[in-house]
Amino acid sequence: MAHQSECTVSVADKSAVVIGGSTGIGRAIARSFAEEGADVIATSRSEENVEDATEELRSLGATTTAVTCDVRDDDSIENLWEVAEETLGGVDVLVNSAGSVARAPVTEMTDEQWAQDIDVCLTGVFRACRAFGQGMNEGGSIVNISSMSAGQARENRGAYCAAKSGVNGLTRAAAADLAPEIRVNAIAPGFVKTEMAGGAFDEGTETREAIDERTPMERVATPDEIAGAAVYLASDAASFTTGEIITIDGAYDDSAF
Known part of the structure; x- marks a missing residue:
């Protein structure tokens, strides 16, 4: 595999x-990689979403294939690895972006809600x-x-905050274990306008106004702004x-909690 200068x-x-x-x-992130000339497999549990993403990546010129993956299942991850090896001829970059957010205070959160977030957001990253x-x-x-929530007090997000804190610790430990052959880093986004957020971050909403007031950049991020960091970390420019x-997070201020 050819590599760019450092x-x-x-x-x-x-x-x-x-x-x-x-x-x-x-x-x-997958789209940005493809636009930059990478071959990319974008996967998730949803066959419909995977097919749609794969079609977009193929239209951008990337070698790809449609394969679903459930990070809660070791066999599913192993299948993804085998398909990636066969389709791409080797893997240079792995991005772990599967997510789950249970919304409940710790006194009301069920074991199932807790387990879901930990299994998807943390254990799934470990498995991959x-x-x-x-x-x-x-x-x-x-x-x-x-997530920035890994280091912040967030109401009704106990499992998610715990999982993302774990991701940070796992990232540092894996970086030590896999060096020098493989680098391991993490991106901790702040508020990003995605499908998962629904309309909560739309301009004019109470939630959006509160975020803007505490963010020097006076807005939320777009997914593409997070993707830029992933491109850097995946590139040889980040070789050290x-x-x-x-x-x-646009320098979001959480000190008001």
Whole structure:
């Protein structure tokens, strides 16, 4: 696999797998990779969403295939690895962007809600890092999608905050375990306007006004703005960057809690 010079922010000629890549931030990352000349498989549990994302990636010139994956299932992740190896001829980049958000105070959260968020947002990242970390191309990059919530007090998000805090710890540990062959970093987005957010972040809503007031950038992010960081971390320009958590939140101020 040809690589760019170390000072070039480019993923051209790289092969990438984006788990949780059929919607939201993951979809933007997969699209950005393809636009930059990478071959990309974007996967999730939804066959319909995967087919749609795959069609878009193919239209951008990427070598790809439609394959679903459930990060709660080791066999599903192993199948994804095998399909990626066969389709792409090796994997240079893995992005873990699958997500789940249970909304309930800790006193009312059920075991099922807790388990869902931990299994998808944290254990799923571990499973993927374990499976792909054993066979990725040397010089590869793993990019985990964390959240600014990993370090903040957030109401009704106990499982999600715990899971994302775990992702940060796992990222640092995996960076040590997989060095020097593979780099492992995380991106911690702030508020991003995605399908998961629904209309809560639309301009004029009470939630959006509160966010803008506490954000020096006076707005929420777009998925493409998170994708830019993923392109950097996946590129050879980040060849000495590992074990880092990059927060992209417009300098949001959570001190008012």
